[in-house]
Amino acid sequence: MSNVKEFRLNELELWGVDQAREALLCVLHTILFCRAPGPFRPQTVHAKHFDLAYSRVGVTSVTRAVERAVTSLTSESLVPAGPELLKGAIVLSFFERRRSRSLFGLVSNEEKVVWEQWTTPVLVSTRPRDHLNPTDLERRRARYDADLLLRRTIADVHTLVNGPLDHVPSSMYEFEILPKDNAKLDLDKRDAAYARVMLNPPLHQLGAL
Incomplete structure (x- = not known):
């Protein structure tokens, strides 16, 4: 973990678990x-709770991994942060598996080496909105603020991924997504949200997305 590149995104302030779930998926x-x-x-997804669309990898295993992780956070790992407020964070870690030999090469060990980690914190209001009129100023302002904050976060992601790539390996790598309190890579955790990704072509040939 000493050489891991860490990114912490701005906290997403959202209204309701459904909105938080979709923002994290995005x-x-x-x-x-x-x-x-x-x-x-690639697949384009049109958000239900936001006025935007986003792209995702059209691989079923990746989609399921993301959905499992987000569901785990929003249903089990959010903690009270104040009156009608919940908070939490989700961590996406990229890593590669490395084999090493010890005891004169007689024993082979495998370890996960994390090279990049993204933390996305959320603050969720649980205040009921059913009593608000759909044209209520507070409701419209909350929707506008959430849209703006999510757009800025997505813009930050694009800026960061197009930064220096010296830390990115040139071979197969995997990812894992966990709520922050459980964000520790565990070789024995068979149900972890991860998938294999092949680098082809190399990242430095992509340019800006």
């Missing part, structure tokens, strides 16, 4: 889309 899929330049079929 952010995570955007990062994975930008970090997966190998052969895949």
